[in-house]
Amino acid sequence: MPGFQSFNCRSGKSNPTLYHSDSLASLDRCLTSSVEAHESGALKDNQTRIQLLQTILSHAMAKKEVIAKNYCEESSLDLVRFEVEFERCLEQISHFIQSLLHSEPSIDLLSDRRIEKRSIAMGPVAVFGASNFPLAYATLGGDVMGALAAGCPVIVKGHPYHPGTSLLCAEVIHDAASALHLPQGVFGHVLDDGFSLAESLVSDPRIKAVGFTGSFKGGMALFRLAQQREEPIPFFAEMGSLNPVIIHPSVSGLEKHVKNLALAVANEAGQYCTKPGLVFCPEEIWDEALGMFSTFLKGIEPHPMLHPAIHSNYVGHLARLKKLANVSYEAEILPDHFGQKAFLSLNIEEFVANPTFSEEVFGPFCIWVRYTSEESLQGAYKKLKGQLTTTFLGAEDSLSPQWRNQLENHCGRLVFNGVPTGVKIVKSMHHGGPFPSTTDPRFSAVGMDSMKRFQRNIAVQNTL
Numbered sequence: 001m002p003g004f005q006s007f008n009c010r011s012g013k014s015n016p017t018l019y020h021s022d023s024l025a026s027l028d029r030c031l032t033s034s035v036e037a038h039e040s041g042a043l044k045d046n047q048t049r050i051q052l053l054q055t056i057l058s059h060a061m062a063k064k065e066v067i068a069k070n071y072c073e074e075s076s077l078d079l080v081r082f083e084v085e086f087e088r089c090l091e092q093i094s095h096f097i098q099s100l101l102h103s104e105p106s107i108d109l110l111s112d113r114r115i116e117k118r119s120i121a122m123g124p125v126a127v128f129g130a131s132n133f134p135l136a137y138a139t140l141g142g143d144v145m146g147a148l149a150a151g152c153p154v155i156v157k158g159h160p161y162h163p164g165t166s167l168l169c170a171e172v173i174h175d176a177a178s179a180l181h182l183p184q185g186v187f188g189h190v191l192d193d194g195f196s197l198a199e200s201l202v203s204d205p206r207i208k209a210v211g212f213t214g215s216f217k218g219g220m221a222l223f224r225l226a227q228q229r230e231e232p233i234p235f236f237a238e239m240g241s242l243n244p245v246i247i248h249p250s251v252s253g254l255e256k257h258v259k260n261l262a263l264a265v266a267n268e269a270g271q272y273c274t275k276p277g278l279v280f281c282p283e284e285i286w287d288e289a290l291g292m293f294s295t296f297l298k299g300i301e302p303h304p305m306l307h308p309a310i311h312s313n314y315v316g317h318l319a320r321l322k323k324l325a326n327v328s329y330e331a332e333i334l335p336d337h338f339g340q341k342a343f344l345s346l347n348i349e350e351f352v353a354n355p356t357f358s359e360e361v362f363g364p365f366c367i368w369v370r371y372t373s374e375e376s377l378q379g380a381y382k383k384l385k386g387q388l389t390t391t392f393l394g395a396e397d398s399l400s401p402q403w404r405n406q407l408e409n410h411c412g413r414l415v416f417n418g419v420p421t422g423v424k425i426v427k428s429m430h431h432g433g434p435f436p437s438t439t440d441p442r443f444s445a446v447g448m449d450s451m452k453r454f455q456r457n458i459a460v461q462n463t464l
């Protein structure tokens with residue numbers, strides 16, 4: 001039976017382990033166990049879920065070293081980044097534990113009745129993670145832990161470019177569930193290097209909700225499948241975004257801002273969903289700002305991309321853009337799968353005339369757009385689709401209420417005088433935004449809101 005291997009873009013070689021796609025029959029067994037686990041009420045009790053999450057924490061710590069090795073080999077991200085992402089996962093799990101410890105039902109005592117409203121699990125949940133966060137948007141990530149905290153059995157389709165990391169994290173969850181004598185079906189994991197298992201999983205009537213993180217193309221293909229089912233289900237996709245940055249004439253400390261911007265664009269080859277991909281700059285500081293950006297970008301060390309498919313998508317995108325406009329990039333010789341840092345500059349009229357410039361380019365690239373009036377800037381911004389973030393570099397009080405309203409209406413997080421990268425796991429964080437950045441802007445895979453996505457309310461009424 002042919003198998004597949006992950007790839008190390010740093011060394012330019014395939015990793016040695018051969019993995020095999022699971023069969024439809026094994027997916028079917030997984031779905032059956034998942035339903036049995038749900039119907040048995042194994043995760044109904046808050047205390048059990050707290051214990052499960054605590055046990056996952058300790059098992060993850062015990063396997064940290066071997067997970068780190070696989071993570072680095074399969075993603076070409078380094079150990080420093082691994083530590084950050086691993087900590088982020090542990091932190092998020094701890095937040096769920098705290099939230100479960102403090103959850104209370106709502107109760108009303110009326111003259112003739114008592115009504116109690118509780119949140120209950122939706123049922124088995126399918127999760128698909130993205131390749132740029134092999135832990136935090138994957139098997140140990142917010143979707144999976146949020147669904148388990150909500151009391152739902154989960155089936156993960158592991159990312160085919162980090163199968164080893166995904167299987168090790170799956171082992172952590174399996175072992176934690178076994179240690180607590182929970183049914184095997186509380187967690188399932190399948191691998192596939194094609195789309196057929198993903199499509200079967202989303203279409204299967206036994207799945208009651210889906211969490212997806214990844215590209216717009218992949219997210220929408222599966223979202224449509226979920227909506228076409230006889231019983232449509234909630235499908236929470238978090239997809240790509242341009243993350244526009246507006247440099248305002250009132251900006252102070254331009255050099256520091258532009259330096260941070262260059263780092264946010266090209267650090268780790270710009271492979272973040274919050275990477276700033278579009279910068280609006282006023283003409284009066286255009287030459288100065290763009291000159292500094294180009295210099296700072298040059299100083300950032302080139303980085304391997306996550307996997308060959310993401311690299312070839314990036315190369316293809318740049319080639320298409322080069323036919324439309326003047327793309328600036330360093331003529332440096334890079335190892336095969338490294339991301340070539342690049343940017344493109346346009347006038348605002350050229351930008352609005354061609355929708356291709358408003359597509360996410362995943363990699364160390366951004367578009368600079370020169371504006372001549374606030375009116376033209378507002379017109380161009382209004383035409384943008386929904387974004388995860390918008391960044392404003394300038395004096396907050398220079399925004400009129402209407403202009404600020406427009407900024408807020410288009411994004412899930414409005415950043416003043418900072419960069420959009422670096423999502424923190426805190427209560428106040430919201431990581432989502434209007435379509436197409438997500439299919440449901442009310443919730444997010446980051447923080448406690450991810451748990452709410454997989455629960456529904458039930459009211460129980462007693463006559464007094």
Ligand code: NAP
Pocket residue numbers: 128129130131132133137157158159160161192193194195198199213214215216217218219221222238239240241272273274310360362388431437
């Ligand atoms: P991806 O190619 O869309 O892959 C994500 C998962 O979906 C993989 O398991 C993939 O399987 C599966 N998939 C993709 N297309 C599919 C289809 N048509 N049918 C069935 N399954 C499909 O995404 P990625 O390249 O790993 O990640 C990069 C993207 O994720 C970027 O666009 C980035 O902005 C976005 N992202 C968003 C967030 C956020 O929070 N909004 C966070 C991280 C990343 P295969 O690999 O087999 O295709």
